Amino acid sequence: MKPxxxxxxxxxxDCGRFLSVERHSVELPDGRVLNDWTWVIVPDYVxxxxxxxxxxxxxxxxxxxxxxxxxxxxxxxxxxxxxDPLTAAQRELREEMGYEAPHWVFLGQYANEANRGVATGxxxxxxxxxxxxxxxxxxxxxxxxxxxxxxxxxxxxxxGEFKIASWAxxxxxxxxxxxxxxxxxx
Amino acid sequence: MKPxxxxxxxxxxDCGRFLSVERHSVELPDGRVLNDWTWVIVPDYVxxxxxxxxxxxxxxxxxxxxxxxxxxxxxxxxxxxxxDPLTAAQRELREEMGYEAPHWVFLGQYANEANRGVATGxxxxxxxxxxxxxxxxxxxxxxxxxxxxxxxxxxxxxxGEFKIASWAxxxxxxxxxxxxxxxxxx
Numbered sequence: 001m002k003p004x005x006x007x008x009x010x011x012x013x014d015c016g017r018f019l020s021v022e023r024h025s026v027e028l029p030d031g032r033v034l035n036d037w038t039w040v041i042v043p044d045y046v047x048x049x050x051x052x053x054x055x056x057x058x059x060x061x062x063x064x065x066x067x068x069x070x071x072x073x074x075x076x077x078x079x080x081x082x083x084d085p086l087t088a089a090q091r092e093l094r095e096e097m098g099y100e101a102p103h104w105v106f107l108g109q110y111a112n113e114a115n116r117g118v119a120t121g122x123x124x125x126x127x128x129x130x131x132x133x134x135x136x137x138x139x140x141x142x143x144x145x146x147x148x149x150x151x152x153x154x155x156x157x158x159x160g161e162f163k164i165a166s167w168a169x170x171x172x173x174x175x176x177x178x179x180x181x182x183x184x185x186x
Numbered sequence: 187m188k189p190x191x192x193x194x195x196x197x198x199x200d201c202g203r204f205l206s207v208e209r210h211s212v213e214l215p216d217g218r219v220l221n222d223w224t225w226v227i228v229p230d231y232v233x234x235x236x237x238x239x240x241x242x243x244x245x246x247x248x249x250x251x252x253x254x255x256x257x258x259x260x261x262x263x264x265x266x267x268x269x270d271p272l273t274a275a276q277r278e279l280r281e282e283m284g285y286e287a288p289h290w291v292f293l294g295q296y297a298n299e300a301n302r303g304v305a306t307g308x309x310x311x312x313x314x315x316x317x318x319x320x321x322x323x324x325x326x327x328x329x330x331x332x333x334x335x336x337x338x339x340x341x342x343x344x345x346g347e348f349k350i351a352s353w354a355x356x357x358x359x360x361x362x363x364x365x366x367x368x369x370x371x372x
Contacts, residue, residue: 001247001249003254003255018224019302021201021207038204038205042301066299066300066301068189107346109349111252111350112304112351112352113252114250116205117252160296164296165352173354176344
């Protein structure tokens, strides 16, 4: 199996750092060429499921433009220019949630949309989180910090309360990791 | 906590059914108005993690434009116009994989991107899948059908081999569901 080959790319919409759209010319393995394959670019981001030594799972209850009503959310945000994903994850945990962690598990990097790309998300599990000095949040949304048991977290996840796909992925991946490593005492 | 309110919307890029971009005017709960909030629209889709009565997990190994190299994938695809998500999920399982299932678990609906929307994904777990007459696939990618044990699936997931966020979400949510319902014999 061979990957598709990008022959050329052209920007067809430029809305600044938060969104641009390209048109790619793409060659398939059988030689066919698709001349109008659109590709979306928004900033790469991190998400972090944070857990305390007491096995409390830290989440926000908040609004988000793409979610109907209220949603639960792991902490996260955009990666700054030139910033390492782990550094961004540690910064977001400190800035937005007021916590820091000595142990970090990388749960993988994932493209947001299979055909259009959109962004790459880097997902983490932060273990043994303790309060740190909280920096100033730059989030536009109102949010409330929750501490859930693992049973409450699993129930909320399976009830669809994490309403963004990458957030559900982050939380579910962390739960599979904890179960696999027999760390799922709740 | 109040949601943001969409005051108006205007299409600023129309590439047909596969992609359009809107500019929204949005009012925040504190009264501020953002006049240039971009919103991306690509087709809604379904993903299905399929399991046989012998606890074999059906996945594709394939290429995908947004994934580097080869990736594992649950079966899935775009929802046709006017089609119910469950009907789309059953159609994709039959058309692309050649299986059908008597028992379906809905794992929730999720927006693809927290700020820009992009698409809504509907994720399913299909239990007791058996071979059906395979319809013609319309996929452009080459793909190979794999049957994994649950231990192999968990290992592949935690190794980041499902390289699209919504695919990792679908698989991880299904594993959390199976564990929660004590169906995770592997």
